[in-house]
Amino acid sequence: MQNARIAGVATAVPRYRVDQDTITSVAPSVFGPSFQDFRRLLPVFANTQVRTRYFSQPIEWFLRPHTFQEANEIYTETAFELAQKAAQAVMEQSRVPAEAIGMIVFASTSGIATPSLDSKLIQTLGLSRNIPRIPIWGLGCAAGVAGLARAAELSSALDGRYLLLITVELCSLTFQLGDLSKANVVATSLFGDGAAALLIGTEGDGPEILASYSHLWDDSADIMGWELVDTGLKVRLSRDIPSLVRTEMPKLLDASAAAWGISRRDIRHYVLHPGGAKVLEAFAETTCIDPAVLEHSYWVLHEYGNMSSPTVLFALRHFLDTTPRKGDLGLMLAFGPGFCAEQLLFRW
Numbered sequence: 001m002q003n004a005r006i007a008g009v010a011t012a013v014p015r016y017r018v019d020q021d022t023i024t025s026v027a028p029s030v031f032g033p034s035f036q037d038f039r040r041l042l043p044v045f046a047n048t049q050v051r052t053r054y055f056s057q058p059i060e061w062f063l064r065p066h067t068f069q070e071a072n073e074i075y076t077e078t079a080f081e082l083a084q085k086a087a088q089a090v091m092e093q094s095r096v097p098a099e100a101i102g103m104i105v106f107a108s109t110s111g112i113a114t115p116s117l118d119s120k121l122i123q124t125l126g127l128s129r130n131i132p133r134i135p136i137w138g139l140g141c142a143a144g145v146a147g148l149a150r151a152a153e154l155s156s157a158l159d160g161r162y163l164l165l166i167t168v169e170l171c172s173l174t175f176q177l178g179d180l181s182k183a184n185v186v187a188t189s190l191f192g193d194g195a196a197a198l199l200i201g202t203e204g205d206g207p208e209i210l211a212s213y214s215h216l217w218d219d220s221a222d223i224m225g226w227e228l229v230d231t232g233l234k235v236r237l238s239r240d241i242p243s244l245v246r247t248e249m250p251k252l253l254d255a256s257a258a259a260w261g262i263s264r265r266d267i268r269h270y271v272l273h274p275g276g277a278k279v280l281e282a283f284a285e286t287t288c289i290d291p292a293v294l295e296h297s298y299w300v301l302h303e304y305g306n307m308s309s310p311t312v313l314f315a316l317r318h319f320l321d322t323t324p325r326k327g328d329l330g331l332m333l334a335f336g337p338g339f340c341a342e343q344l345l346f347r348w
Contacts, residue, residue, distance in 0.1 A: 142336025
């Protein structure tokens with residue numbers, strides 16, 4: 001059986017580009033009245049190492065209260081537009097016509113739509129109305145790697161046709177104006193919006209997907225996720241994530257390498273979900289790799305922030321655009337709600 005290969009990657013972002021200095025200047029008016037000395041928290045906005053992000057709405061929109069219904073209506077409209085833009089781009093770049101696509105996997109966790117948005121995408125992209133569609137909800141930041149892993153597994157059943165994977169998140173719309181927690185401050189300094197689309201098939205000479213590895217930690221649901229409140233999706237984000245990476249990452253990498261029949265030393269490239277600068281730093285420190293190896297993840301963090309599920313696919317696109325082909329092994333990794341980790345082994 002042939003391994004799946006990545007035929008193409010494309011990305012899309014919404015129209016409103018906001019630099020971190022602007023957000024830093026606005027933050028005191030939002031959080032200041034509820035924190036005795038909010039100025040001492042301002043370094044958070046610099047420490048994330050985010051320079052710019054893209055939002056679905058102008059920054060003034062976030063300074064007024066909104067209902068969950070209002071935010072979710074914007075989500076369904078804008079998420080569809082971004083997903084369609086990314087999908088059309090990857091189909092054009094890869095020269096894959098609509099009739100050559102045999103399945104669609106759609107991942108998104110920052111809004112709610114039933115039917116899921118992939119049903120409308122099938123129609124607007126001109127895909128067959130008979131292809132299977134698989135929506136993924138709830139994996140959050142891990143869904144980029146998990147979606148690619150599941151897509152690779154499913155592509156072998158498509159008789160030479162391609163699988164279209166789309167991930168889209170509008171994290172900014174989950175901002176809770178009345179949430180005065182430090183977790184919301186961190187989220188405000190870090191998260192942005194974006195979409196990515198990939199085509200996966202068994203033909204061509206693109207990067208070959210060799211294997212995947214999933215891990216769920218027991219009793220860890222409080223580390224990351226959403227709390228459903230009257231005004232929408234309230235972020236749950238533990239400050240212990242970097243320390244968890246430090247303590248658990250060596251064991252996790254050893255376990256996945258053993259399952260794949262390789263050594264950690266065989267891995268030459270790393271494409272990580274840039275959940276935050278501290279997470280990337282913790283990974284490099286505990287695995288004893290040169291932080292420069294994570295340049296693609298850092299670049300995305302600087303230029304786009306954390307967009308949840310599409311972020312690691314932005315890093316993958318940057319990697320594919322800038323890394324000479326060598327036939328080396330590479331690892332994709334993302335953490336997400338559960339608390340879980342998703343890994344994917346590829347050969348470049």
